[in-house]
Amino acid sequence: MKEITKQWIKKAEEDYIVTSREIELDKPVCSAVCFHSQQAVEKYIKAVLQENEIYFPKTHDLEKLMDLCKEYIPELEQLADGLLWLTSYAVEVRYPGITARKKEAIKSYEIAKKVRDMVRRHLDVD
8 A cells, every 4th residue: 555545544533533532432522523424534535536546626525525435445336425414514504504413423423434434444454
């Protein structure tokens, strides 16, 4: 695996760890779970693209990134609706006016976990 890919995975793992720790709390910060789930997914997908030398734009749009990545991980398409939904947590949830609930936090975490598992299998990450 390329060094730059390892760096993307490391950053994705950091977001995933925050998400997985927070979701286990009695009162998780649901907006943070959603934000870090989106960030983890974005970085996992970008790791695959980087490893395969596929140019990707500077974007948080998970659907666009999935379209670039589905050649390498076709099962990502099964998560298309979830990725479209999760994209909204890249920016808006960080500001006043939008707050995520526990149900949304759980859903975002589950999507992140599925993407993480797919990417780690694809890249043969231990």
